[in-house]
Amino acid sequence: MAGLVKRMSLIFKAKANKALDRAEDPRETLDYSYTKQLELLQKVRRGVADVATSRKRLELQAQQLQQQADKLDGQARAALAQGREDLAREALTRKSGLTQQISDLQTQHTSLQAEEEKLTLASQRLQAKVDAFRMKKETIKATYTAAEAQTKIGEAFSGISEEMGDVGLAIQRAEDKTQTMQARAGAIDELLASGALDDPTGTSKDDIQSELDRMASTNEVESELAKMKGELTGGSAKPAIEGASTADQTAPAPATPAQAQQPEASS
Amino acid sequence: MIIRILGEGQFDVADHTVEVLNGIDSTLQSAVETGDEAAFRHALTELISLVREAGVRVADDYLGPSELVLPAADSTLEEVRALLGDEGLIPG
Numbered sequence: 001m002a003g004l005v006k007r008m009s010l011i012f013k014a015k016a017n018k019a020l021d022r023a024e025d026p027r028e029t030l031d032y033s034y035t036k037q038l039e040l041l042q043k044v045r046r047g048v049a050d051v052a053t054s055r056k057r058l059e060l061q062a063q064q065l066q067q068q069a070d071k072l073d074g075q076a077r078a079a080l081a082q083g084r085e086d087l088a089r090e091a092l093t094r095k096s097g098l099t100q101q102i103s104d105l106q107t108q109h110t111s112l113q114a115e116e117e118k119l120t121l122a123s124q125r126l127q128a129k130v131d132a133f134r135m136k137k138e139t140i141k142a143t144y145t146a147a148e149a150q151t152k153i154g155e156a157f158s159g160i161s162e163e164m165g166d167v168g169l170a171i172q173r174a175e176d177k178t179q180t181m182q183a184r185a186g187a188i189d190e191l192l193a194s195g196a197l198d199d200p201t202g203t204s205k206d207d208i209q210s211e212l213d214r215m216a217s218t219n220e221v222e223s224e225l226a227k228m229k230g231e232l233t234g235g236s237a238k239p240a241i242e243g244a245s246t247a248d249q250t251a252p253a254p255a256t257p258a259q260a261q262q263p264e265a266s267s
Numbered sequence: 268m269i270i271r272i273l274g275e276g277q278f279d280v281a282d283h284t285v286e287v288l289n290g291i292d293s294t295l296q297s298a299v300e301t302g303d304e305a306a307f308r309h310a311l312t313e314l315i316s317l318v319r320e321a322g323v324r325v326a327d328d329y330l331g332p333s334e335l336v337l338p339a340a341d342s343t344l345e346e347v348r349a350l351l352g353d354e355g356l357i358p359g
Contacts (some may be wrong), residue, residue, distance in 0.1 A: 003292030004299055005314070007351055009336040016332070118274055125276055128327035136330060158332035166273050
């Protein structure tokens, strides 16, 4: 049979034989291989940790993007309440861009989680084989001459070597996937840092927020003017306040009774 | 006969199943040669499900080698090509 599957197994066997042929005393290859096995175990465990770190980074980013999407949603409502459909439209457009990114992140998250599981299982399988190999190698070293060991070692050696090849491939695939992911995560981090999205501390303001704030402060000035006018002209006449306060941007334009009563409470 | 599915582990498969496997393997081989992605995906999925279903899982601490090695279930055509083309790709 010269199928693909057969060819693959031949490649794995050739790899094992090459390593086995290198040493003069086959018993030396046992110790050498064992060292390699322990190194690979370390590597696969590091691989699991790396993938987990990347996965957590994705989770954090998705959270930040979601916060920003929620904020844009709030801004769209505030803008609509003030009759600014153009601003609301702009906010919702940006939000839909973010929603796309969030869903991309979720897809990547699922794929990383699968990779993490695969690597964890791979490291468990390798651990079991390495333990078995350690016991077998001590038996072989204690019982057999170099010539006898040659044949005894063969099977155990190709078995473990095949597992190592398999685990090595799994690590490589996981590394490739995390690298691609990290490049994209880096780009999103840059976006977040530049304020093009938002910084969650709220120290820098985006243009939609500035516009909403400007409108709110105009309203505030107007209402204060009206209040002063009322005090100058009639004293007892209650000022009719129009517009929302800065603290409550989602409220519709009509007067807020709480604010209207403030002057009386303080006098 | 012991068969490995890369990324999953080893399975013990009866001889009569191996005959069926050989047939699908030829299809897989020609799909890789012609670069037929759909045929490749179909044959690989069929091969792997057959081994999973008909085979008995070999204990993780079994030290013997496998007679046959199957690519991982989610392998792409390019990955399999690379595996076959360059021995250096298998680390360890």
